[in-house]
Amino acid sequence: MCGIVGYIGHREAYSIILKGLRRLEYRGYDSAGVALYDGNDIKLSKTKGKVDDLASKVSQEITTEGSLGIGHTRWATHGEPNNVNSHPHYSNSGDLVIIHNGIIENYETIKQELKNRGYSFHSDTDTEVLINLIEDVKKNENVKLGKAVQIALNQVVGAYAIAVFDKNKANEIVVAKLGSPLAIGIGKEEFFIASDASPFLEYTKNAIYLEDEEMAVIRLHKGISVRKIKDDSLVDPYIQELQLNLEQIEKGGYEHFMLKEIYEQPSAIRDTYRGRLSIEQAIIKMSGVEDNMKRFLNADRIIIVACGTSWHAGLVAEYMFEDLARIPVEVEYASEFRYRNPVISENDIVIAISQSGETADTLAAIKLAKERGAFVFGVCNVVGSSIARESNAGAYTHAGPEIGVASTKAFTTQITVLMLIALRLARAKGTISSSEFRMHMLELDLIPEKVENALKSDAHIQLIADKFKDAKNCLYLGRGYNFPVALEGALKLKEISYIHAEGYPAAEMKHGPIALIDENMPIFVIATKKGHYEKIVSNIQEIKSRKGKIIAVVTQGDEVVKELADHVIEVPETIEPLTPLLTTIPLQLLSYHMAVLLGKNVDQPRNLAKSVTVE
Numbered sequence: 001m002c003g004i005v006g007y008i009g010h011r012e013a014y015s016i017i018l019k020g021l022r023r024l025e026y027r028g029y030d031s032a033g034v035a036l037y038d039g040n041d042i043k044l045s046k047t048k049g050k051v052d053d054l055a056s057k058v059s060q061e062i063t064t065e066g067s068l069g070i071g072h073t074r075w076a077t078h079g080e081p082n083n084v085n086s087h088p089h090y091s092n093s094g095d096l097v098i099i100h101n102g103i104i105e106n107y108e109t110i111k112q113e114l115k116n117r118g119y120s121f122h123s124d125t126d127t128e129v130l131i132n133l134i135e136d137v138k139k140n141e142n143v144k145l146g147k148a149v150q151i152a153l154n155q156v157v158g159a160y161a162i163a164v165f166d167k168n169k170a171n172e173i174v175v176a177k178l179g180s181p182l183a184i185g186i187g188k189e190e191f192f193i194a195s196d197a198s199p200f201l202e203y204t205k206n207a208i209y210l211e212d213e214e215m216a217v218i219r220l221h222k223g224i225s226v227r228k229i230k231d232d233s234l235v236d237p238y239i240q241e242l243q244l245n246l247e248q249i250e251k252g253g254y255e256h257f258m259l260k261e262i263y264e265q266p267s268a269i270r271d272t273y274r275g276r277l278s279i280e281q282a283i284i285k286m287s288g289v290e291d292n293m294k295r296f297l298n299a300d301r302i303i304i305v306a307c308g309t310s311w312h313a314g315l316v317a318e319y320m321f322e323d324l325a326r327i328p329v330e331v332e333y334a335s336e337f338r339y340r341n342p343v344i345s346e347n348d349i350v351i352a353i354s355q356s357g358e359t360a361d362t363l364a365a366i367k368l369a370k371e372r373g374a375f376v377f378g379v380c381n382v383v384g385s386s387i388a389r390e391s392n393a394g395a396y397t398h399a400g401p402e403i404g405v406a407s408t409k410a411f412t413t414q415i416t417v418l419m420l421i422a423l424r425l426a427r428a429k430g431t432i433s434s435s436e437f438r439m440h441m442l443e444l445d446l447i448p449e450k451v452e453n454a455l456k457s458d459a460h461i462q463l464i465a466d467k468f469k470d471a472k473n474c475l476y477l478g479r480g481y482n483f484p485v486a487l488e489g490a491l492k493l494k495e496i497s498y499i500h501a502e503g504y505p506a507a508e509m510k511h512g513p514i515a516l517i518d519e520n521m522p523i524f525v526i527a528t529k530k531g532h533y534e535k536i537v538s539n540i541q542e543i544k545s546r547k548g549k550i551i552a553v554v555t556q557g558d559e560v561v562k563e564l565a566d567h568v569i570e571v572p573e574t575i576e577p578l579t580p581l582l583t584t585i586p587l588q589l590l591s592y593h594m595a596v597l598l599g600k601n602v603d604q605p606r607n608l609a610k611s612v613t614v615e
């Protein structure tokens with residue numbers, strides 16, 4: 001987590017860094033800071049709070065001249081979020097300064113050794129330990145900054161993306177990466193450093209993404225030299241041309257990124273299946289699947305690993321793969337899977353689902369699966385991300401950048417990719433007929449239009465949100481393909497409005513949660529015509545007789561549930577496996593409006609960050 005930015009060139013570094021930090025705030029926002037070199041000395045300012053708080057502190061505290069600087073927006077791991085623990089951190093001499101995204105696991109031992117050698121520490125952070133280790137190496141071994149960083153990093157265990165500079169040699173920045181992302185933007189006589197490319201998109205489209213265990217010394221007039229941290233070998237870095245544009249990472253007239261991203265779903269879903277699904281030729285083509293078809297067809301089972309919303313997409317996929325392709329599936333929390341000595345065989349396929357492609361637990365889970373001989377297939381949104389690179393093969397979702405911390409379009413595009421895979425395998429295995437295959441493709445092709453239709457209920461949903469925004473607890477119920485949607489609806493509500501919410505398979509209600517129901521309890525029920533409709537109608541009756549408030553997501557034209565529920569929200573009809581793509585939409589909008597009405601920070605909910613790069 002945490003966002004890092006740096007600049008060295010001919011422009012004023014501060015404004016570039018500040019704007020960059022605002023774009024990276026999704027990665028963490030409990031404190032922020034900058035260190036600038038003004039030609040003589042380092043000017044450093046940092047504070048608990050958001051980037052806006054930093055901007056006002058900077059204006060009172062320091063001058064902002066200088067064309068070299070680094071900045072940080074933090075999601076606290078070691079040390080509570082306060083001014084002292086904020087980054088950047090100085091070394092004891094005050095010559096070196098660092099920003100860090102990640103965790104140094106053995107920092108306590110190193111700290112003790114450094115203390116024994118006379119170093120003192122002001123913060124509780126692992127990062128301050130690292131910068132002093134670098135200083136110690138630099139002095140004792142009498143080496144340049146780059147070499148000192150390299151030697152120090154060979155002594156640490158953990159994860160990092162760091163940027164360091166020395167005020168006595170302020171024409172270079174040293175960066176290094178292991179486990180946390182780091183991009184270097186290459187301009188004309190200027191370089192940018194950032195956790196992702198968004199801070200430098202308007203200046204350059206050329207970027208190097210450092211690989212794990214690589215470091216780079218970036219010198220103003222001499223360029224970049226990239227090396228392997230372990231063996232010092234030189235690397236010829238691959239310079240990518242970025243496909244992103246500025247519009248994609250801006251709000252485009254919406255009040256929040258989350259709302260923009262909810263509304264982007266029709267195009268995001270279309271972009272995800274475009275070029276992969278051809279109705280005329282009656283084929284689905286995904287190179288990651290085609291190239292490994294034998295493996296897929298011979299797989300004993302598929303194990304899906306993911307976290308949070310991506311895990312919910314995995315649960316939907318479990319229904320799809322089993323239902324359509326008749327392949328046994330297990331869906332695992334990556335964090336549990338990696339630590340429980342799972343039984344994995346060479347005939348297993350592990351599908352890792354991750355929007356960011358950087359989630360530490362998912363990454364660790366796939367490394368474990370690979371070690372044990374499984375074939376790993378990644379479903380990621382961020383191109384070139386760690387999980388995408390670590391996987392044996394994969395398929396990207398084409399959702400575009402997702403900046404709102406609450407995942408929306410990532411979820412529906414993940415389901416889209418997983419549906420394409422399930423259908424392709426079902427056809428290859430012959431578990432569905434050619435006419436069923438064609439019917440599924442036709443239905444999928446209609447989904448973007450139907451999502452647009454579902455979005456038309458927005459104003460109605462806002463009124464419902466107003467009625468229930470003061471609830472203290474909410475229940476979400478669904479069955480079959482829509483059970484994971486109930487989980488996802490509850491997660492969306494709790495993470496942005498801080499209202500306690502639980503998702504359940506509707507039939508499980510009788511085994512406990514029904515005790516919670518009274519006239520104050522709003523219960524959101526997914527009750528579309530396809531899939532266990534009669535059963536869910538009975539569940540609604542059970543709630544009604546206990547006076548629960550029912551808000552039902554129903555198929556357009558449904559009259560039965562309308563009679564029973566307090567409120568209904570209609571979505572267009574589709575085939576059962578695709579219903580999650582529609583039923584999710586009103587639940588996303590409901591959470592959004594409830595949080596906005598409660599005055600919550602929708603795009604940056606408390607305690608959360610967009611990519612969870614710590615375990």
Ligand code: F6R
Pocket residue numbers: 307308309310311353354355356357358359362405406407408491492495610611612
């Ligand atoms: C919820 C949310 C998180 C993520 C989870 C996994 O709205 O965004 O639960 O889904 O942290 O992240 P990725 O998909 O990046 O691995």
